[in-house]
Amino acid sequence: MRFQRLLQIPLFFFFLFLLWLAAYPLPSWFEVDLFLRLDPLISLGTMAVARAFIPKAAWAFAILGLALFLGRIFCGYLCPMGATIDFWDWLNPKRGKDKGENAFERAGRFRNLKTLLLIGLAGAGVAGISWIFFFSPLSLMTRFYSFVLYPMGLMLANLFLDLLRPLFPHIGLESLSYVRYTVPLFNTNLFVAFLVLSILLLGRIQPRFWCRNLCPAGAVLALFSLRPLFRRAVSEKCTSCGRCVRACPMAAISEDFVKTAHSECITCLKCQEVCPEHAITFKMAVKVPRLSPEIDLNRRKALSAGATGLAAAALTMTNLHHLHGGETPRPLRSSRLIRPPGALPETEFQARCVRCGECVKGCLTNTLQPVWFEAGLSGLWTPKITARLAGCEQGCNLCGQVCPTAAIRPLSLEEKSFAKVGTARIDKSRCIAWEQDKKCLICDEICPYNAIVSQFVPGHPIPVPVIDESRCNGCGYCECKCPVEGESAVVVEPSGELRLALGSYREKARELGLVFHAKGRVQDHTILNRDEREGKEGPEFPAVKEGKKLPPGFTTN
Known part of the structure; x- marks a missing residue:
């Protein structure tokens, strides 16, 4: 098994394990929202939009520091979106690549889109509107595995138990005859499934199409990975066979097989493993020829992207149903929009909430559900209490404990x-x-x-x-x-x-x-x-008097 897989697969299952633990009672020995805190887009973007430093989200600075040394290792090893896409691309490989089709110079038609999206998000953030939840890989994956695969897995487990239930008493497992999992229900699950499936199908165009071309978190990491200390180097043993170019999942190798776009390299080591001459190595601080420019973006495109993001934010804020907090004119707020206990004031709440769905998945009674347009376009997919479905359990404060950006305050039960x-x-x-x-x-x-x-x-x-x-x-x-x-x-x-x-x-x-x-x-x-x-008697019934009508030990306020 390749070195990347030896780390990527256990880390992916650890992500799923933490997601499983995000339930009542919440374990105190580990932070179950750790992976969400590591996403640099969530961290930097939320702090910029909220105009505040968020200690819970500061873990991502360690990832940015790591990128200065090891490049985009987060994308290659830690990101569950990358692991999911790698597995999908392995099941559905794109065939027929010639020697130079996957080279950096020829496979970069859509590469700058992720940087333009990042600039657009920054433009919207200037106006105080967060669109991070549309593009954060950790937010997307948390929603996908929580809203789509998690309830499907529980349903399949129940079907399996139903099939075997008649056998349990005969094989000494009578206790399993009474086991049945409660399957939670989630709003927006169909849309989330369609969105993630669309991202995976883009792999038919290019491997890791999302990571190469659309992921703004990848664009952030690319800016910190232009000259990492741990770099790819090619020796004179190279015979220009082209296997490294064809194998690279990020099209980070040039047509001459020597230069590397370090801002695109995810340090997966695949090129080193497929090289028949062992001409490729990864070393610290080795001098290698630079591939320039790695990020080819002119000023006009950058300014246009920022202006587009700012215009989209302004359009959202001038919508009739946008919630402006305490500003005038007062919003036409839905009478059914009940936020979780501890939610920040609406403007701050929307600025911080990354719509990861961690609180929704972990809700003990399943009352928390993502909304559509009840809070305006800027409030899309934010959580609300759906009281007709279930009440908010008074002995549970999980939603505030698992929120990675403190959009819901972590309150004590009292x-x-x-x-x-x-x-x-x-x-x-x-x-x-x-x-x-x-x-x-x-x-x-x-x-x-x-x-x-x-x-x-x-x-x-x-x-x-x-x-x-x-x-x-x-x-x-x-x-x-x-x-x-x-x-x-x-x-x-x-x-x-x-x-x-x-x-x-x-x-x-x-x-x-x-x-x-x-x-x-x-x-x-x-x-x-x-x-x-006031202690006066009404026309039909007497008032409750201290010490006479109440049980022993009870007093009125």
């Missing part, structure tokens, strides 16, 4: 309970109790914060649910468990959400008079109105 994401509202026209006078206590019983109480109100012979907004955290369990078919009678909307870039959610909640615990809960047969809160 802090998270005060990170109000929205407020529940009852649609009385759909509620069984309000509309049909039928008993239903589900939302009352499921609410973890006692924000919903069932009360007798005039005109209704049975108790009906009423929401105390000061207690509602927006977790969405009431909406998820509502028995009404179709749209729930209880819906969570983003009104009253807390989005803090700094500071304590607990202190902010106290300042606003929010109470997210069961202490001091009023009894279910009382009415939440001003008279009760």
Whole structure:
């Protein structure tokens, strides 16, 4: 087996292993988002757009430093996109290359596209708009393996278990008869599958077409790899057979078989391994003839790419549905756009979120889902809580722990309970109790914060649910468990959400008079109105009095 494969394959499976670990309970012995932090496009691009240094994403600087010594080794050994493309190209090899077809001078028709894309992303970043998620190889691969292959793998595992289930009791594996995996559901999975398949099919044009021509992360690394210390050298033993040129996956070798475009070389050592004369070696600081220019880009094309990126950002920001944060005019925000607890204010959140899907994949209840255009074009594929599918588990804070750019703050469980994401509202026209006078206590019983109480109100012979907004955290369990078919009678909307870039959610909640615990809960047969809160008796029901109506040990606030 080639040297590159000896490192690339274990590292790829390590990437998949970390992705598997990105689930509840999250292991504390390793950072499961490590590979995302190593992507220089995610690191530099997010910091530039957010106008802030992000310590979690600073690992990529080590990769850039490594490129100064070893070239684009990240592309050849670490990147899961490169490993996936290599495997696909191995399954579907492009045949019929002549001696010089794959040479640097003849295979560079699309090579400058990746640099132009990088400049375009920088232009959009000047305006504060991030398009990194479209092109980051780590973001694309995390979404692909999380949204597409992961649920398919679990489904196939269930089918396999179903086939063998009758045999388990007879072979001493009776415990496996009860094993069944929960298969998560993901929005945008079809689009992600189509996008990655399109990238792989480009390999029919050129091997590693994405890496050669389209990857902006590769363009960043190319700028740091123009003169690496570890270089390819060719001795006088070379017979110009051309095997190295034909074998190079990046078309980094010139027509004379001696010069090398180091900015394109991924140090895979394939040329050295196929050379029949052993004329090719990789050495430190050896003097070799330069291939110039490696990056052939004139000023007009560069300026046009930057202007295009800036214009695209301006067009996005002038769209009616773009979320401008606190700026005027106020955006037409979707009433169903509920962000995860701990999400930064919307403008900062979109600037930092790289749409990797790590939080979506790891969500304990599967409530986090990527959106389409609910947050405007700039908010494409950002995560939201889909409360009708599932509620946000109050004992889980995984989404903030796995976010590689801190777009979601890593809150403790106590802090998270005060990170109000929205407020529940009852649609009385759909509620069984309000509309049909039928008993239903589900939302009352499921609410973890006692924000919903069932009360007798005039005109209704049975108790009906009423929401105390000061207690509602927006977790969405009431909406998820509502028995009404179709749209729930209880819906969570983003009104009253807390989005803090700094500071304590607990202190902010106290300042606003929010109470997210069961202490001091009023009894279910009382009415939440001003008279009760002031300790006065209402016209039909007496007020709850300290020490008489509550169980021993409980007091009202």
